[in-house]
Structure formats: structure tokens, C-alpha cells
Amino acid sequence: MVRTLLYLAAGVLLGLAIHLVVILILPTLAPNTVTSKLNAVAQVNKTVLLDAVAPGAPNPLRLDPDLIYAACRLDLRTGPGELSGLLPATFWSVSVYDPSGTVIYSTTNRDSSGQSLDLGVFDQGQTRLLAEQKIDVDAGLLIVESQSDDVFVVVRLEPPQPAVRDRYAAQLQKLACHNLAT
Amino acid sequence: MLVVALAIGFGLSWYALNDGRLVGATQVGPWTAWPRAGSPNPDPYTRAYLARNGALQLGQGEGVLFVATTDSDGQALDRRCRYRIDGTTPVATFWTLTPTAPDGSSIARPDGPFEFQSRRVARADDGSLQLYVSKTLAPLNWLEITGDGPFWLSLALYDTTAFTGTATAATTLPSIIREAC
Numbered sequence: 001m002v003r004t005l006l007y008l009a010a011g012v013l014l015g016l017a018i019h020l021v022v023i024l025i026l027p028t029l030a031p032n033t034v035t036s037k038l039n040a041v042a043q044v045n046k047t048v049l050l051d052a053v054a055p056g057a058p059n060p061l062r063l064d065p066d067l068i069y070a071a072c073r074l075d076l077r078t079g080p081g082e083l084s085g086l087l088p089a090t091f092w093s094v095s096v097y098d099p100s101g102t103v104i105y106s107t108t109n110r111d112s113s114g115q116s117l118d119l120g121v122f123d124q125g126q127t128r129l130l131a132e133q134k135i136d137v138d139a140g141l142l143i144v145e146s147q148s149d150d151v152f153v154v155v156r157l158e159p160p161q162p163a164v165r166d167r168y169a170a171q172l173q174k175l176a177c178h179n180l181a182t
Numbered sequence: 183m184l185v186v187a188l189a190i191g192f193g194l195s196w197y198a199l200n201d202g203r204l205v206g207a208t209q210v211g212p213w214t215a216w217p218r219a220g221s222p223n224p225d226p227y228t229r230a231y232l233a234r235n236g237a238l239q240l241g242q243g244e245g246v247l248f249v250a251t252t253d254s255d256g257q258a259l260d261r262r263c264r265y266r267i268d269g270t271t272p273v274a275t276f277w278t279l280t281p282t283a284p285d286g287s288s289i290a291r292p293d294g295p296f297e298f299q300s301r302r303v304a305r306a307d308d309g310s311l312q313l314y315v316s317k318t319l320a321p322l323n324w325l326e327i328t329g330d331g332p333f334w335l336s337l338a339l340y341d342t343t344a345f346t347g348t349a350t351a352a353t354t355l356p357s358i359i360r361e362a363c
């Protein structure tokens with residue numbers, strides 16, 4: 001009886017250990033992460049519109065059909081990244097994703113400067129140079145520090161009416177996605 | 183011993199990532215959200231959920247996504263039935279309510295709207311909502327869906343006060359009531 005209870009207790013402890021290992025290694029083993037899906041569509045230093053959700057079609061990123069999405073992939077090894085431009089006078093938000101799909105920064109037009117988006121992404125070394133004023137940036141640049149050199153910036157924009165969707169999408173695609181000269 | 187260990191290990195992991203109430207998810211009636219999914223430092227359970235889910239998460243500063251797979255009585259949402267979504271939502275710049283198949287694809291009528299949008303729904307005098315999701319005609323705000331089988335409802339709150347300080351802000355989510363099948 002005692003031996004059976006000991007085996008059960010050992011099984012419970014081993015089960016908890018298996019559980020912790022599964023939870024901790026899942027992010028590194030999962031094949032269809034948000035980054036792998038964005039890698040398939042986004043290009044470095046180019047603003048790309050994500051395909052609109054179609055009826056019955058797969059929606060692997062689980063995008064909201066009401067919104068227009070643009071993605072900009074930045075490689076910070078060649079310098080700080082910047083996404084800038086003018087957006088329509090409607091709700092928009094911007095989020096920066098690291099390679100694990102974690103949102104390292106996000107904001108909306110309500111917290112930013114109205115229609116103008118000017119976001120700079122800096123790695124740790126570039127942030128240090130920025131603090132030492134060895135990198136010149138424009139006043140008003142929204143500065144985001146990234147631990148990784150590969151990041152995605154995604155802009156979500158809400159067209160107030162379906163009739164303006166194409167026009168707003170065209171304006172969203174005009175956002176400049178590039179590395180800053182250092 | 184090994185059977186017990188495997189059952190507990192994988193069973194707990196499956197539960198944590200599907201239900202998640204004890205580890206990272208918040209449940210309000212039939213609605214479930216992972217509040218830390220959009221944070222820069224998610225906990226290990228939320229990180230595992232993100233990896234398994236593969237969705238483009240809303241950042242914490244952008245909003246919160248609630249998903250319902252059952253009605254308010256705990257029965258799985260079924261496309262054969264008509265559902266009334268009744269109540270109020272937390273303060274947000276706007277919200278969308280989207281019916282999807284479990285794989286995320288849209289199940290709305292192809293030539294109709296994909297979802298409800300807060301700026302385009304009729305409300306009662308007190309600001310409350312009555313939304314209908316069904317394959318058959320319904321009164322007031324109606325979204326026609328197609329196909330058969332289970333479905334999910336996703337409520338995305340953009341620029342919201344939910345989970346920002348007062349925890350009670352998230353308790354104002356609407357009920358999902360099965361009316362007819």
C-alpha cells in the first residue's frame with residue numbers, strides 16, 4: 001500500500017515536471033508562430049498590406065475583418081528602423097513584435113500625434129548611441145527599444161465606412177519602412 | 183507511475199492552454215481573454231498560449247480580445263441555433279464582434295458584413311445591445327452566418343479601459359443566450 005502511494009506521488013511529481021517542460025519549450029518548438037506567418041508575407045524595408053479576410057478562407061493570423069493591416073519588417077543590424085508617414089483621420093494603432101511574437105510596444109492614434117506616425121526602433125547598442133547623442137533623430141520620433149535585431153511593425157487601421165477601404169489601404173501602403181542613416 | 187506522470191503532465195498542459203483560467207486567462211461569463219497576451223513580458227503560460235495560437239495579438243495599448251466558444255449556459259455555440267448577444271460592453275473607442283469557425287475563418291454570409299461593428303449597430307435608449315447571430319432571419323441587429331458545426335465569437339475591444347486598473351471594467355460583457363435551434 002505504502003509502495004503504491006509512493007509510486008503515485010512520484011508519478012504526480014514527474015507529471016508536474018513534464019507539464020513545466022511542455023509549457024517552457026512550446027514557444028521554441030511551435031511551428032506556426034506569428035513570426036513564421038509574417039515572414040511569409042512581409043519584406044524587409046517594405047510596407048506590405050496583409051490580405052483582407054475572405055469568406056470561408058483560412059485566417060491563420062486571426063485578423064479582424066473590419067480592419068486594414070500593414071506590416072513592415074525591419075533588420076536593425078544595418079541601422080535603427082523607422083516607420084513613418086501620414087495616416088487617415090480615423091482610428092489606427094501600431095504594434096512592434098519581436099521574433100517570438102511578443103508585442104514589445106503598442107500605441108494608438110489617441111496616444112500619438114494624430115494623423116502622423118513616426119516610429120523608430122532601436123536595438124540596445126543604438127539606444128546607447130542615441131542617449132549619447134551620437135545618432136541624430138527628428139524631434140517627435142517615437143522611440144522603441146528592442147532586444148532583438150529582427151522586428152515586425154504592424155499598423156491596424158479602421159476604415160469608418162466600407163466605401164473608403166481601398167483609399168485608406170492605399171494611404172496605409174505609402175508608409176515609409178526603412179533603416180535610418182547613422 | 184509513468185502513466186500517471188504522462189496523464190498529469192500532458193493533461194495539465196492541455197488544460198492550461200485551452201481553459202487557462204488558473205494560469206493566465208480571465209473568464210467573464212462565456213468570454214475568455216488572455217490579458218497579458220499583448221504585454222512585453224508575458225508569463226510562461228501566456229507565452230505558450232501565444233506560440234500555440236499563432237494569432238497576431240493585440241498589443242496591450244491597442245485593446246483586448248475576448249473569445250467565447252460557449253453560450254452563457256455553457257453549451258457549445260452551434261450554427262444550427264439562433265443566439266442573442268445581450269448587454270453592454272466595456273468602454274472602448276470601438277469594438278467588433280466576429281463569428282468564426284474554430285480555425286479562424288469567417289462564417290458570415292459571403293455577400294454580407296463579416297461582423298458587428300460598434301459604430302454600425304442600433305442600441306436601446308440605455309445604450310445596451312441586442313445582437314442576433316443565426317442562419318435564419320432575426321429582428322434588430324442581425325448577422326447571418328452560414329455552414330454547420332461549432333463556431334466561436336470574438337469580441338475585440340479597441341482602445342479600451344478593460345484590464346486597465348479597475349478589474350470591474352471587464353465585468354460588463356454581454357450575455358450569449360441560445361434562443362432556438
